Amino acid sequence: MVDSKKLTRSTEDYLKAIYKLEERHGAAQTSAIADVLDIAPPSVSGMIKRLSESGLLEHAPYKGVQLTDVGRRAALRMLRRHRILESYLIGQLDYDWDNVHDEAERLEHAVSDDLIERMAVALGNPRYDPHGAPIPTAFGEVEKLQLIPMTEVPSGVRGQLLMVSDQDPERLRFLASLGLKPGARFRVVTRQPFNGPMTLRLDGRAKDEIVGFELARTLGCAAVAQGDD
Amino acid sequence: MVDSKKLTRSTEDYLKAIYKLEERHGAAQTSAIADVLDIAPPSVSGMIKRLSESGLLEHAPYKGVQLTDVGRRAALRMLRRHRILESYLIGQLDYDWDNVHDEAERLEHAVSDDLIERMAVALGNPRYDPHGAPIPTAFGEVEKLQLIPMTEVPSGVRGQLLMVSDQDPERLRFLASLGLKPGARFRVVTRQPFNGPMTLRLDGRAKDEIVGFELARTLGCAAVAQGDD
DNA sequence: TTTTATATTTCGCTTTATCGTAAAATGACG
DNA sequence: CGTCATTTTACGATAAAGCGAAATATAAAA
Numbered sequence: 001m002v003d004s005k006k007l008t009r010s011t012e013d014y015l016k017a018i019y020k021l022e023e024r025h026g027a028a029q030t031s032a033i034a035d036v037l038d039i040a041p042p043s044v045s046g047m048i049k050r051l052s053e054s055g056l057l058e059h060a061p062y063k064g065v066q067l068t069d070v071g072r073r074a075a076l077r078m079l080r081r082h083r084i085l086e087s088y089l090i091g092q093l094d095y096d097w098d099n100v101h102d103e104a105e106r107l108e109h110a111v112s113d114d115l116i117e118r119m120a121v122a123l124g125n126p127r128y129d130p131h132g133a134p135i136p137t138a139f140g141e142v143e144k145l146q147l148i149p150m151t152e153v154p155s156g157v158r159g160q161l162l163m164v165s166d167q168d169p170e171r172l173r174f175l176a177s178l179g180l181k182p183g184a185r186f187r188v189v190t191r192q193p194f195n196g197p198m199t200l201r202l203d204g205r206a207k208d209e210i211v212g213f214e215l216a217r218t219l220g221c222a223a224v225a226q227g228d229d
Numbered sequence: 230m231v232d233s234k235k236l237t238r239s240t241e242d243y244l245k246a247i248y249k250l251e252e253r254h255g256a257a258q259t260s261a262i263a264d265v266l267d268i269a270p271p272s273v274s275g276m277i278k279r280l281s282e283s284g285l286l287e288h289a290p291y292k293g294v295q296l297t298d299v300g301r302r303a304a305l306r307m308l309r310r311h312r313i314l315e316s317y318l319i320g321q322l323d324y325d326w327d328n329v330h331d332e333a334e335r336l337e338h339a340v341s342d343d344l345i346e347r348m349a350v351a352l353g354n355p356r357y358d359p360h361g362a363p364i365p366t367a368f369g370e371v372e373k374l375q376l377i378p379m380t381e382v383p384s385g386v387r388g389q390l391l392m393v394s395d396q397d398p399e400r401l402r403f404l405a406s407l408g409l410k411p412g413a414r415f416r417v418v419t420r421q422p423f424n425g426p427m428t429l430r431l432d433g434r435a436k437d438e439i440v441g442f443e444l445a446r447t448l449g450c451a452a453v454a455q456g457d458d
Numbered sequence: 459t460t461t462t463a464t465a466t467t468t469c470g471c472t473t474t475a476t477c478g479t480a481a482a483a484t485g486a487c488g
Numbered sequence: 489c490g491t492c493a494t495t496t497t498a499c500g501a502t503a504a505a506g507c508g509a510a511a512t513a514t515a516a517a518a
Contacts, residue, residue: 093347110339
C-alpha cells in the first residue's frame with residue numbers, strides 16, 4: 001500500500017501500457033494488455049493480481065482493470081521519464097527522432113528522478129516531446145490532448161499534425177520524408193472512400209503528398225480554422 | 230565464446246570488480262571478490278564457474294581468476310561507461326563530484342554504446358574522469374597510471390594529487406573542503422611516524438592542512454620534481 | 459432460455475539468475 | 489604431517505516472470 005516499494009522493469013511496463021489503454025478506451029482488458037506487451041493472457045492475469053495486491057490498480061474480475069491514484073502516478077512518472085529522455089537525447093545529444101525510442105525505453109527504468117529533473121531543466125522544461133506527446137509534470141499532471149486521426153479531417157479542410165507514435169523508426173523516417181513532423185500544417189485535398197489514401201498539401205510545399213489510410217489513422221491532428229494560429 | 234551474449238547486471242559488476250583487483254594485485258582471489266561485492270564466497274565460486282564457462286575468465290581452482298581478453302574488454306567497457314557517465318553528469322548536468330557515483334553505477338548497465346560515444350563527443354573525448362581516473366578508449370585501451378599513495382610522498386617533497394576514489398560522497402566532500410581535488414599540488418610539510426597524520430601545504434593556500442593516514446593512503450599521487458609542470 | 463463462442467482466470471510447472479548454508483576438498487606452512 | 493584458512497561442491501531457497509491446459513465466467517446467438 002505504501003507507495004515507496006520500488007517497481008520492477010515489467011511492472012513499470014505494465015503500468016505504462018495500462019495507462020495508455022485506459023486513456024484510449026476508458027479501461028484495460030486483459031487481452032488488450034497481453035496484446036500490447038506481447039505476453040500470454042494468463043501471465044497478464046497473474047501480473048494483474050500482483051499489481052492490484054500492491055494497490056496499483058483495481059481489478060474487476062472478467063471486466064478489466066483501472067489504475068488507482070498511486071498506479072496512475074507511477075505510470076505518469078514513467079511517461080514523463082520516457083518523454084524527457086527522448087527530448088534530451090534529441091535536443092542535447094544529437095539523436096534523431098526515429099532512433100530515440102529504444103534508448104529511452106531502457107533508460108526510463110534506470111535513471112533517478114533527480115537526473116530527469118536536471119534534464120528537464122537543461123531543456124527548459126518542455127511541455128511536449130519531439131513526437132508531439134505532452135510531457136507529464138513532475139507532479140503527475142498531463143495535458144489531455146483532443147486529437148483526431150488525420151483520416152477524420154474532412155476534405156478541403158486545413159489541419160495541423162500534432163502527434164505521432166514514437167515506436168517505429170522506419171515509419172518515422174518515412175513521415176519525415178513527407179514533411180510530416182509535429183506542427184506541420186496542411187490542407188486535405190482529396191480523400192478516397194473505402195479507407196483509401198488521402199492527398200495532402202503541406203504548407204510551404206509545392207507538391208501534394210499521398211498518405212495511406214493505415215498510416216494517416218495513426219497521426220494525431222487538429223482541424224485548423226482559417227487564419228487560426 | 231562468442232562475445233555477443235549480453236551480460237547481466239551482476240556479471241558486469243563481477244567483471245569490474247575482478248578487473249580492479251587484478252589491476253592492484255595481479256590476480257583476484259575468490260574471497261577478495263566476495264569481499265568487494267559483499268557476497269558469500271560460495272556464491273562467488275558459482276559465478277566464477279559461469280563466467281569461466283562463458284570464456285570471460287580463466288580459473289585456476291583454489292588459486293584465483295584472470296580475465297581473458299574478452300573478459301577484460303567487457304570490464305574496460307564498463308569502466309569507460311562509468312567514467313564517461315560521471316564526467317557527463319558533472320560536465321553537462323550540474324552534478325557534483327560527490328553524488329555521481331550511484332547514478333553512474335545504475336546507468337552504466339542501461340545505456341547503449343552509442344549513447345556513451347555521444348556523451349564522450351559532447352565532452353570532447355576526455356581522458357580522465359572528474360576523480361582523476363583514466364577513461365578507457367572505446368577500443369579498450371587504458372592508460373596505466375603509476376601512482377603512489379600520498380602516504381609515500383616523502384617529507385619535504387612536492388607532490389600532485391591525481392586520483393581519488395569516487396565511492397564515498399562524504400569523503401569526497403571532505404576532500405573538497407581541504408582543497409584536495411585531482412590536479413592539486415602540495416608539499417609534504419611533516420609526516421608523523423606510526424601511521425600518523427601528515428601535514429600538507431597546498432599551492433595557493435596560506436595554511437597547512439592535516440590529513441589522516443587512512444585517508445591519505447587512498448589518495449593517488451605523483452611526486453613532482455621542482456619546476457616540473 | 460439454452461447453446462455457443464469468447465475472454466478470463468486458476469492451476470501447476472518451468473525458466474533464469476542469483477544467493478546462501480553446511481560440509482568436503484585443497485593448499486600453505488610450521 | 490597435521491592444522492588452519494581458503495575454496496569448492498552439493499543442495500536448497502528465493503524472486504520475478506512466463507507458459508499451456510483446463511475450468512469458469514460473460515456475452516452473443518439461436
